[in-house]
Amino acid sequence: MFFALFGGLFYTLGLPGYGCLPCLFLGLLLFLYALEDKGPRQGFYTGFSFGMSHFFLLLWWLAPTINQYGRLPLPLTFPVVALLALYLSLYPALWACVYTYFLKKTPRIVLATLGGGLWGLTEWMRGTLFTGFPWGVLASSLHDFPLLIQLADLLSIYGISSLLFLSVLLIWGFIIHLRNKSWKESLYLFLGFWTVFLGAVYYGKVKMNEYDVPPDICAVAVQGAVPQSIKWDPGVMEETLNKYFSLTKEGCFERDCDNKTRLVVWPETAVTTYYQDDSVVQERLQEFSRENGVFLLFGSLSYEFSTPGSRPQYFNSAYLIGPNGDLLGRYDKRHLVPFGEYMPLGPFSELAKHYLPTAGDFDTGVRGAAIRATDGLTVGILICFESIFPGLARDAVNHGANILAVMTNDAWFGRTPAPYQHEAMSVFRAVETRRWVIRSANTGVSSIIAPDGTRIETTEIFVPAVITAKVGLLTDKSPYVRYGDYGFFLFVLLLCVPVLPFTACRQGLTL
Incomplete structure (x- = not known):
């Protein structure tokens, strides 16, 4: 268990917010070392131990967040995080149970393909x-290496996780056979690793040259950095609006944003009132859009x-105003945060509500996933938590979106790894859908x-x-957008099929 616990800690240090990629590989190798000579039952416990240390370090920031904004005493917040980590740990435990079942019966190169496929599958199940x-899937560790993640347009982020873990398993098998002086088998695993790596690089080089198109619009992401402690104070709303107006003008006119079409994105609930009822705020926003000739996308409650x-019914919404001041559409958040924006699980929710009195009571939106601005511009919208789900971005593109906002x-998270972990997922939404992503976060990280x-x-x-970029509006649909998770499932099936003959024959091969 010692190596599994430390493996989980090192593994987490390689994910966004920490960013020590060598630690990630070290953590996974320690985990695999801990699984050697284990049976399925011991493997399950070992995987569970790995998961507990990993998820607790990955999500520790939930404790101070719940304490500050959920009014739960700090000593009671850590058991809440531990309970979530306990549930999430069942997924690596399940993976380890299956892996150790085949450990003694399967050649290492076949075990690597099986393990890689099943790792991605367990992450898909968790998601x-x-x-x-x-949150914090294995593939997110490659957010700074776009060359290596281009296959996400076919396999989604979960397929990238499968490939990455397959690579680690090939390295581990190479080490095992090298130690045993099994030179031929070591060579197979060595060649297998380089085949996977170079194949991903080749695909990446081809794909990264396909999307350099002339810019169609100027995109502006505004970051107001309004402290969460005063964000909802009615007395600061005027100051907040003025800040957003000033930053927007800077982005549109002081940064060479000379395209006719300007899309400005403000953060979630940047307007801290019910826009639909506040005629003064309506007039100000509409006038600003007219005077500056911008499409203005902003968050507000409805x-x-x-x-x-x-x-x-209350919704966490986004509104789009056109350059002529007309309201072009409203989007209501469709995937809410459990225990944050709504309370699931029936009677249990009443008990949880007692300990989390500030939890929201929002309803799930049913409005379309994209808002049509002009004949050439349709904006797909993801609000906060929604950006970590590949299927929601895919749905927006299938509804005509040629850009994602x-x-x-993320002010809730403070100065923790969480804002970086959250932002990294938007990188994969861009590759999966082959769309520009304009990310506006109240306190960061904002990105284009x-x-x-x-x-x-x-x-x-x-x-x-405020950040700006001239972006192109693409209309082609990626394989992931067209076929969804079917490409990923087929890939997992292809990775797992080689183990079937060895299972049927029950041969104790040790290649």
Whole structure:
């Protein structure tokens, strides 16, 4: 268990927010070392230990966040984080149980393909079951290496995780056979690793040259850096609006943003009132859009009644105003944060609500995933938590989006690894959908990301900032957008199929 626990810690240090990539490989190798000579039951416990240390370090920032904004005493927040880590640890435990079942029966090169496929599959399950929580998946460690993640347009982020873990397993098998002086088998694994690596690099080089198209619009992401402690104070709303107006003008007119079409993205709930009811705010925003000739996308709360006299439904929304001041559309957040924006699980929620009195009571949006601005511009919108789910970005593009806007408020997380972990997922949304991503975060990280995953502009956290870029509007659909997870499932199947003959024959091969 010692090596599994330390493996989980080192593994986490290689993910965004920490960024020590060698630590990630060291952590995974320690984990695999801990699984040697284990049976399925011991493998399950070993994988669970790895998961607990990994997820607790990955998500520790939830404790001070819940303490500060959930009004839960700090000593009680760590058991909450531990409970979440306990659930998430079941996925690497399940992987380790299956891996150790085949450990003694399967050649290492076949075991590597099986393990790589199953790792991606367990991450997909984690990102899908029980509303999903695909935070900090293995592939996110490559967010700074766009050349290596281009296959995400075919396999999604989970396929990249499979390939990366396959590579680690090939390295581990190479080490094992080298230690045993099995030269022939070592050579197979060595060649297998380089085949995977060079194949990914070749695909990356081809794809990264395909999306250098002339710019169609000027995109502006505004970061107000409004402290969460005063964000909702009505007395500072005027100051907040003036700050956003000033930063927007700087981005549009002082930074060579000379295209006719300007798309400005403000963060989630940048307007801290019900826009639909506040005629003064409506007039100011519409006038600003007219005077400056911009499409203005901003976040605000909204509500509506399903039937007269019924309880109002509240939404976390985004509005788009055109250059003539007209309201072009509203988007309502569709994937809410459990225990943050809504309370799931029926009676259990009432108990949780007692300990989390500030948890929201929002409803799930049903409005379309994209807003059509002009004949040539349709904006797909992802609000905060939604940006970590590949399927939501895919849905937006299938609804006609030729650019993606991510609007978020990560001020809740403070100066922790969380804002960086969150932003890294937007890199993969760009590659999966082959769309520009304009990410506006209240306190950062804001970024403008090209369809090949290259960050064109990015910001520091907790400073007012504005970033701009001239971007192209692409219309072609990537294989992932067209076929969804089917490409990933087929890839996993191809990786797992080689183990079938050895399972059927029950041969104790040790190649």
